[in-house]
Amino acid sequence: MEEAHMVHMANQIAMFFSSYPRDEALAGVTDHFKKFWEPRMRKQIVEYVAHGGGGLHELALEAVKHLQ
């Protein structure tokens, strides 16, 4: 998928969980990626983060690192 679209989707997830305490929020975003993102989508975002992850919400960025 287009990178901008992927980043937007990931950031939406991160923003929802950002209302929660840090640990809970991080677990929520990571869990969401695992439960609802198909492996090739996760692979794409993992690779995107490996190349810097520009534009990603800090929480999404951190959560993606937990996917690796």
Added chain:
Amino acid sequence: MALTRETDYGTPKRASQTMVTLEIDGKSVTVPAGTSIMRAAAETRVAVPKLCASDNLEPFGSCRLCLVEIEGRRGYPASCTTPVENGMKVRTESPKLAKLRRGVMELYASDHPAEMLDASPEGATEFQQMVAAVGLREVRYGYSGRNHLKAVKDESNPYFTFDPAMCIVCSRCVRACDEVQGTLALTIDGRGFASVVSAGDKPFIESECVSCGACVQACPTNSLVEKSFIEKGWPDRTVVTTCAYCGVGCSFNAELKGDKVVRMIPHKAGKANHGHSCVKGRFAWSYATHRDRILKPMIRAKITDPWKEVTWDEAIGHAASEFKRIQGKYGRDSIGGITSSRCTNEETYLVQKMIRAAFGNNNTDTCARVCHSPTGYGLKTTLGTSAGTQDFDSVEHADVIMIIGANPTDAHPVFASHMKRRLREGARLIIVDPRRIDLVKSPHIRADYHLPLQPGTNVAMINSLAHVVVTENLVDEQYVKERCEILAFEQWRNFVAEERNSPEAMEAFTGVPAADVRAAARLYATGGSGAIYYGLGVTEHSQGSTMVMGMANLAMATGNFGKVGVGVNPLRGQNNVQGSCDMGSFPHEYPGYRHVSDDSVRKSFEDAWHVRLQAEPGLRIPNMLDAAVDGTFKGIYIQGEDIVQSDPNTHHVSAGLAAMECVVVQDLFINETASYAHVFLPGSSFLEKDGTFTNAERRISLVRKAIEPMAGLADWEATIALSNAMGYPMHYNHPSEIMDEIARLTPSFAGVSFEKIERLGSVQWPCNEKAPEGTPVMHIGGFVRGKGRFMITEFIPTDERTSSKFPLILTTGRILSQYNVGAQTRRTANNVWHDMDVLEIHPFDAEQRGIKDGDLVSLASRAGDITLPARISERMQPGVVYTTFHHAMTGANVVTTDYSDWATNCPEYKVTAVQVQLARHISEWQENYRQTREITTKISHDEEAIPGD
């Protein structure tokens, strides 16, 4: 089954705890206090003659035919209006009563077409039955006196006629319109001999009539009668089945003559509709035999080739061969499929099973992706299960009804009538909607509060309502303490109590005066049993799931779960949206909403299906299209869906489909998606198959085959053939065997079987050992997940913003006469009411642009532009425009964007920034559509047009 007539007890059932015993014709009868003598008699199988009485209407006492004698009383009281009393002794037959009744009928008959007095060999109207019942053989007065025999028929409605010559002015039609439908479109004009049924002194088609058919059903003389009945005559058999339109799931008696449907009569015993109907289910069924039906499988090599008709074996073989070729070349995960909310549970189950077991991946999704997927996520997260909490009858006990983002009178009309009855009885009403929907003000109904919020600000509104509940100490503390997770509640309480969530602070976003929000919140929290009903105006937003959780929070905080009259209730769009979700259509979960990564659940399916299953979630529909554009998703099987017309950003959907190497579409018609297909498999209508649908109240009802599949195979049989060809054999002799498998594998369906549904009429899941006859109301005594979980619902404005270039907000929706993409209703006479999509625009916005009613206008967004006629309407608020997506040529979704719900990717149909301007010609997309549609749907009968050539 032969033609059946349902028993009419004459007057409604009463529900008193006090029982009354009396004697009727020497037989002792015990009935609830308040019951009429007529009904008490009918319950002992004594049929008192009647014309103006019907058990879905309050007694009226006008026809004077139901007279009886009561020991110790003078005169001959009407049995319909006389309530039973203890010790009463009633006679329903005597020489005097017979003479009186014959006299009454003779008077009616003297002003009635003589040829209509006798029944035909095939059947009799109620009037004809009464002529026979009273033994009327001659009319002594003749027919030369003043009469109505030359009164002019009203044939303006496409579905029924009104012949005043046959009318006896019994008022049943008027009362049905008032009491059952709640539209109050009919009245009796004039007095005495001049009395006449009137639709407001204008033809029916120009009146307020919504063509629900209640008046036609009520008419005892066939003065109001279906045109299809006039054309085809008396039917000879009845098949009880379930409507294929909206999520109310009305039960109907399909009345047929041979294999031709004569009419659809709402089934009185249907627990979703209680004998009522709307214009779609009652009348708009002729699409099932429309000349556009495709009855032969077809294939083609390229989407620019003409279609070639082939045998089922050839089509299935070609599809399977292509899917296997694609998987061989691009990998196992390069194909997938979409199940249909218009197909049965059994068919949906088979499609997802085929994808998981035969395709070997979890790339299955369903059209709920674009409507109620946030309901699934939101309610499962907070309550523990992905379904509405109440049965429809629960509304009869609601004290405060809050409708959010739904327009029931258009989209769920039969339930709207049910709801309106409760509102006329005095329930209070709060409406949260950008538009002034009909329920804001309609006959005898006026919303206490209409909160006309800006599109995209639902979460701001629900947080404001919750802020009032929390800060004004309106929380049901005891309920929350007993039923909910306290830590999560405290987090939520602290969050919503923040000043930034107050109605005053949020007014800048919602545009709704804070005082109104505060008053509405107080009413919901303190007005008794509070019930929330919602629709796609909640879900189809970037914060759709957040809003669903917000509503669940509010209801938990006020103790509005776990009893009748309360709850959070999604009004589902299509007839089997609930069922298609229940059946495991989503890529991340098996039937019964259990995640594919759950080892024990997955093992149960692996053991039953004898195959290894993937533990990773598959692609959702938009993800499939993204992957197709990326080149990793190359084949798809789409059963009964039209994603090109229904899904957002048509350019993107088209690009995704065009990038695939094998698109298989199964449908009744060559829909818009079929323009991109390589294999077309003919679908079967709801009349042509057995199965079940599950409606918005989790009610599982039987769909019964009324006629043989016109194309030779029912949809479930086609799926089995495809799975077999893919190398994964399936063996089912009847859909009941598929349901048996579903029950074995799905705890919430463990007690469901065709036999049980047949016996009970319908059953609501969960249906298992704990609830062998089903569960009308959920979460009694505790939530499905244990403790209810409050979720923090921060308002995050959508990224779809208005600008100087796109200053208006477009929101899309449905109207009464058309259904979804219109594939069915556009092929019926319903087009009389809506033959094209129009753009509703507020007079202020129209004037600023020099737009007059009916002008062709351009509707442009960042995604694309279309043209359509403008309709100036004060239902809209300034700055907001509205259209429907019922007509393919309009291309409403060319304009909508890729923005979607954060949790589920449900598209944000309800918020698109647009500009509207006068236009001189149709848009480029529409012009291109007009030119290419003919090419992509052409069927060749040329022997040389062989795929692959």
